[in-house]
Amino acid sequence: MTLLEIEGLRTQFPTDRGVVHAVDGVDLTVESGEIVGLVGESGSGKSVLAQSVLGIVDAPGQIAGGDVRLDGESLLEKGEAELRELRGGRVSMVFQDPMNSLNPTLTVGEQIAETVRLHQDVDESVSLPAEVKRKILGAARDGEAWRRAIEMLEAVQIPEPAARARDYPHEFSGGMRQRAMIAMALACEPDLLIADEPTTALDVTIQAQILDELRDLKDAFDTSVLFITHDLAVVAELCDRVAVMYAGEIVERGPADELFADPRHPYTQGLIASTPRLDDPEADVRPIEGYVPDLIDIPYACHFAPRCPESTRECFERDPDFRPVGGDGHEAACLRRGPGGDRP
Ligand SMILES: Nc1ncnc2c1ncn2[C@@H]1O[C@H](COP(=O)(O)OP(=O)(O)OP(=O)(O)O)[C@@H](O)[C@H]1O
Numbered sequence: 585m586t587l588l589e590i591e592g593l594r595t596q597f598p599t600d601r602g603v604v605h606a607v608d609g610v611d612l613t614v615e616s617g618e619i620v621g622l623v624g625e626s627g628s629g630k631s632v633l634a635q636s637v638l639g640i641v642d643a644p645g646q647i648a649g650g651d652v653r654l655d656g657e658s659l660l661e662k663g664e665a666e667l668r669e670l671r672g673g674r675v676s677m678v679f680q681d682p683m684n685s686l687n688p689t690l691t692v693g694e695q696i697a698e699t700v701r702l703h704q705d706v707d708e709s710v711s712l713p714a715e716v717k718r719k720i721l722g723a724a725r726d727g728e729a730w731r732r733a734i735e736m737l738e739a740v741q742i743p744e745p746a747a748r749a750r751d752y753p754h755e756f757s758g759g760m761r762q763r764a765m766i767a768m769a770l771a772c773e774p775d776l777l778i779a780d781e782p783t784t785a786l787d788v789t790i791q792a793q794i795l796d797e798l799r800d801l802k803d804a805f806d807t808s809v810l811f812i813t814h815d816l817a818v819v820a821e822l823c824d825r826v827a828v829m830y831a832g833e834i835v836e837r838g839p840a841d842e843l844f845a846d847p848r849h850p851y852t853q854g855l856i857a858s859t860p861r862l863d864d865p866e867a868d869v870r871p872i873e874g875y876v877p878d879l880i881d882i883p884y885a886c887h888f889a890p891r892c893p894e895s896t897r898e899c900f901e902r903d904p905d906f907r908p909v910g911g912d913g914h915e916a917a918c919l920r921r922g923p924g925g926d927r928p
């Protein structure tokens with residue numbers, strides 16, 4: 585079943601120099617229970633895409649077109665109150681720097697308990713005077729929320745969770761803070777977790793541990809994940825499907841194993857060739873020549889055309905549609921690939 589459907593999404597930032605087309609017509613779906621990786625060079629629009637889904641695009645940026653649906657319901661039609669309810673409830677998020685997302689003045693346990701409390705259904709069936717009810721249910725929920733907070737810290741492998749729940753964020757190491765963030769994000773059992781470079785700031789060993797845990801937790805909680813990173817190795821390891829983003833557009837998407845074994849879009853091929861290989865450190869690393877274009881008014885059809893070793897004049901003039909280039913929904917948006925392309 586499709587959980588998240590992003591269709592023709594466009595997000596723009598007006599600036600002094602002109603309109604930045606950060607997300608420029610993106611289609612992407614996340615099915616229930618799968619981990620979808622979103623990769624691409626810095627500045628390709630990954631974070632803005634995530635912010636668009638969550639309704640937290642920085643002003644004066646705004647969604648200029650397309651739709652985002654969760655379980656078939658458009659999120660773009662929802663008001664701020666509804667979106668706030670949704671965030672940390674059915675959809676939650678983890679960012680690169682947990683220090684910015686955790687409140688330094690509350691203990692880690694209190695913060696997780698607070699999230700649980702905010703999104704737990706209150707039992708309205710008991711018939712007691714409102715004030716009494718509030719007191720009783722409140723106390724019950726407080727105890728329950730705190731227990732749940734400790735359970736979550738245990739689930740993300742924080743040692744001595746009952747004691748550590750009383751610590752403040754600054755008393756945690758970087759890796760533990762990131763775990764606490766994941767615990768908080770999963771505490772209300774969201775349908776969808778959006779993780780934007782959640783382990784980039786951590787050392788490689790801790791990063792690997794956290795990714796392992798994330799995978800286990802995803803299975804345990806049956807959560808779908810949209811995982812954003814520029815680290816191809818992480819995506820290959822963690823994700824079921826991948827979408828490759830370049831200059832505001834998705835250029836290739838498909839099953840992770842097939843996409844990495846047989847990348848078809850010239851950008852994906854360039855990206856993989858420019859990444860040092862863990863399994864073969866001696867292999868050539870060839871950077872993609874040129875630069876990511878300025879996202880203000882890209883005057884050519886395929887955004888990668890000027891850097892592409894295979895581009896023809898047509899690539900500058902005609903928008904590439906997605907075409908099948910392999911099995912299981914493996915598609916590339918390149919005029920020279922797939923049916924009709926001269927290098928299918
Ligand atoms: N608040 C903003 N105002 C103006 N432009 C913005 C704003 N936020 C993002 N952008 C622009 O949108 C484009 C996409 O940025 P985004 O942060 O989504 O890239 P990214 O793929 O997440 O990169 P990274 O891998 O470095 O995190 C960039 O050109 C960026 O300058």
Ligand code: NI
Pocket residue numbers: 630631632780
């Ligand atoms: Ni980003």
